Structure formats: C-alpha cells, structure tokens
Amino acid sequence: MSDKVISTDAVIVGAGPVGLFAVFELGLVDIKCHLVDILDRAGGQCTELYPEKPIYDIPGLTVVSGQELTDRLMDQIKPFGAEFHFNQRVESLERRDGGFRLVTDAGTVLDCKVLVIAAGGGSFTPKRPPLPGIEQYEGTSVFYSVRKMENFKDRDVLIVGGGDSALDWTLSLQPVAKSLTLLHRRAEFRAAPASVQKMLDLVDKGAMSFKLGQVTTLHGEGGRLSAVTVKGADGVTFEQPVEVLLPFFGLTMKLGPVADWGLNLEENLIPVDTAKFETSEKGIFAIGDINTYPGKLKLILSGFHEAALMAQQAHHYVYPDKKLIFQYTTSSSSLQKKLGVK
C-alpha cells in the first residue's frame, strides 16, 4: 500500500457520464474531486458498451454517441481540475472523524469529506463462464486477468477468446508458459489484426497452438485443473491437458465491494432521498443508475439532475460555516470565473 494519503473534498466512485457531471456541479460550489474507476478511461458504460451508438435523449443534443458525450463532458469539467484514478476499484470504506477513508485495490488511499457513489450498474468485472465447478479453480487454476506472470511460468496454459485481451495475453504469456494454447470458437478474431498475425506466426513456428472450439467441462481436483473437454468447431469433442485456464468473455457489471459498505440496499440498488440524493448515511451520496427512489428512471439526464441536487447538500458538509447562495452560470460572474469564462 502506498503510504501517501490523498486528501480531497469529494471522491466520486465511477467516471461515467453522471460521475463526470458531478465534477461540474461540485466544482461550481468549490468542491474539489477525485474520481476512481475500474476501467482505463472515462465514460463508463457509454464508452465501454456503446461508444459508437447514438443517444437521442440528452437535452439539447439531437443525437450524440457515447464517446462524444464523454468527450464533451470531459471538456466541460476541465476547469475544475478533477483527478482520475483509473484501473482501480474502491475496495474499502472507513468512517473517520469528519469524513471517510477509501482504499482502492491498487493501494491508493483517499480521505474525503463527502463520498459520491456514481457507480452505474456496478463495476465492470470479467464474465465467469457458466462451467460447472469453475469456482473451485478460481485463483489457483482459473484466472480472469493476469496480475502476476509467475502464476503462468512453466505451466500448460489455455487461453480462451478471440478479442484483444485473449490475443494480448497469448502473446505476453507464450514466452513464459511451458505450453500455450489459444482456443476460440471460430477462425475470425475481433482482436487487432497485427496481434492475430503475430499469434499465427508463433503457431507456424511451433511455439504455441491454436484450436477451434469451446470448453464444455473442467477436470481436476483440489482446485487444480488437469484438463478441459473441448467441443471442437466440427462438433467433435477432445480433451485438452491444461494447468491454467484464462477465459476472456468480456465484462459484466457487478455491484462489487459497495455491497459491503454498510449502506442500505434494495435489490442491489442504493435507496436515496430525492431532495439530496443522500444514502442512509450522512455524507454518502448515490447518483445515477446505482440509486433508487420512487419514480426512478435510469436515464443519463436523471443522473445529471441528481448530481446538481447532491452538490447543494455536499456543500453543507465541505463548508459547514458557509451559506450557499444559489446562482446561475449565465449571470453569475463568480461562477463564470470558476468556469474560466473570459
């Protein structure tokens, strides 16, 4: 764990559109923010699930893609200098005097006065193939990401998938593993053509194997995998000896550690009041798809509204002695100064 503690006014969990707009609303009331997101860039579902897809219900924009909306929001919040912590998930929440301490799985420690959970459908986590008994091998023989290369050293490794993750790890682990086999259901790949070519070159050299098919059964004992049954693309099944399996089937959203933070939950959503969008705990807010209240609609625009109201209440905690006077960006010179309007 890094011994450097970051102190800030607000931490926003989730850098999707609503988390990003929260930076804007908090910025207008002089609240500085840090954002944490499991993905490697801003945008959340907008950029992860549908970067090219049109969104038609953002007020004032007839049509905008998920990526463009994200880019525009990033531009809009630039004056507020929020700091981003990507590729990290907030694991723990500790209540402290006058605020909270959050620790991420990358060891980042953040102290804040208010916490804003804008985590959408939860954090993106790798999909677990519904193979019977797969849980018993996870962490010993089945991995969904590569954290330590030594887990794969001198082992018989099977990588399943045809996207960039599968191909990138095939190329990285091939020199380390005892043997490496890539298994994919078809001969076409989503992955970058250059990576596919490199992989095929390695196959030509006899340095690794590529097989067509899908895993149907796992074999092993005591958390140690010994083989998998594969249904080949031709329908013929075969056994593949394997010590380590890396399945890459994309990401799904799971609530994750938020569930263990001691907040009231209703069916994996966080109930909030509709005046402040505060959770069951003072100083902890939930906005966007992750919250619930009577009449809730999971729309980006609802999240924007929630962010605005949340910021008003957050101001009370960050500046308990200051009275907040409501102002419009159109006419307030002090707000315009914050926005860098000249």
Add this chain to the structure above:
Amino acid sequence: MARITFIQNDGTERVVEAEPGMTVMEAAVKNAIAGIAAECGGACACATCHVYVDDAWREPTGSPEQMEEDMLDFAFDVRPSSRLSCQIKVSEALDGLVVRIPEKQF
C-alpha cells in the same frame, strides 16, 4: 403483430405478441421472459440476450452481421443457430418464430 415462442432450457414455453419493428429482445424484456438479461439494453454490446433460433426459422431470421458475430464470442455455448435477440427485427414474416433460451447467459 407477430407471435414469438420462447422456449426455456427446461422446456417451458411462452408465446408473446410482438409489433413489427421491435426486436426479439425487446419483445422478451417487455414480457419478462426469463433468461434474456439484455444488460446493455440492445446495443449489441454484451451478449446477454443470446438465443438459439429454431431450425425452421433460421432462414427467415437471416444470419448475424459481423458486429453480432464478434459479440457472440462473448456468449457461452455458441451454436450455428445462435443469435443475439437484440439484432433480430420482428416483422410479419416472423409470425410464429420459435427461439430457445440457453441454459445460462453468463
């Protein structure tokens, strides 16, 4: 109107009515058909609305385009009849369509 039959892995069947223009996924979600998660809401980005199209209906429903084929890589137990139901548009010609829902969508 087109009638669509959804058959679960355990054999239970439900027939729903769908309007031309909507997708088979939308028809499933609107009628609370179990097993169609449609996590991404129809953006062809999650492979959680995977179905097997009944053999008799494979020709009228057509075959997946490249984006859908790519996304099917993220589905489990993909077969030649596999489709993502968010990419099948309902039309009068599909009245009577039969699709099966996989045992699991992940």
